[in-house]
Amino acid sequence: MKKLLLGTALSAALFSTANANAADYVIDTDGAHAFVTFKIKHLGYSWLHGRFNTFSGDFSYDDKAPNASKINVTIETKSIDSNHAERDKHLRSKDFLNVDKYPTATFKSTSIKFDEEGDEADVTGEFTLNGVTKTITFEIDKIGEGKDPWGGYRVGFEGETSLKLADFGIDYNLGPASTHVDIGLFIEGVRK
Known part of the structure; x- marks a missing residue:
């Protein structure tokens, strides 16, 4: 009986320790420590850079x-x-963004796969922009x-x-060098 109680107590302690590291974070947009950026080639000669000034989001990380x-991230498209x-x-x-009809773009992860070191990952999810997911x-x-x-x-x-x-659904002709846009997400989260 003592072994069973000791084993149960040890399991509970290990479980609570592992969960103590799990945390929810809010993306620090108030302190300007997070950015959603974009860049697209201009005629194949240079890059046009920009950002979305208003967005919010949160994440969990252990x-x-x-x-x-x-x-989860929500972007106000009119803030481009x-x-x-x-x-x-x-x-x-x-x-392009048709902000009157589609005022937000959203991203919600469905899977995150980190490498063994825990420093790099592939984040997969559903991205909705211009009414298309x-x-x-x-x-x-x-x-x-x-x-x-x-x-x-x-x-x-x-x-x-x-x-x-x-x-x-964005088919405005910008030329053959500008069919894709690179989106950058730079986030600093504050634990709730």
């Missing part, structure tokens, strides 16, 4: 079981910023984690993927 992590007001107006139109995969890198100077705890990741514009 360094002991990283493949159980999850992430390419550093050119007239171009941004066009990007918000029906030719497709399964996409981000390659991400863990930047780091630890306590911050204000008594909180943070973890950061960065990742990038390439999207074919036509897959999301």
Whole structure:
């Protein structure tokens, strides 16, 4: 009986320790420590860079079981910023993001697979843009984690993927060099 009680107590202790590492994080957009960026070739001669200024999200992460992590991000499409007001107006139109009809883009992970070191992962999920939902995969890198100077705890990741514009109903002719856009996600999460 003592062995059974000791085994049960030990199992409970190990289980609670493993779950103590699991945490939910909110993406730190208030402190400007997170960014959703994009870049697309301009005529094949250079790159046009931009970002979405307004977005929110959260994720769960446990360094002991990283493949159980999850992430959700919501982007306000009207917040697109390419550093050119007239171009941004066009990007918000029906030719591109159609922000009046589709004010948000969303990403919700369905699986996350880290490498053995826990530093790199493939994040797969459902991305909805311009009213179209497709399964996409981000390659991400863990930047780091630890306590911050204000008594909180943070973890950061960065990742990038390439999207074919036509897959999301965006068929405006930008030329053969500009059929895809690279999306970057740079997030720092604050543990709740």
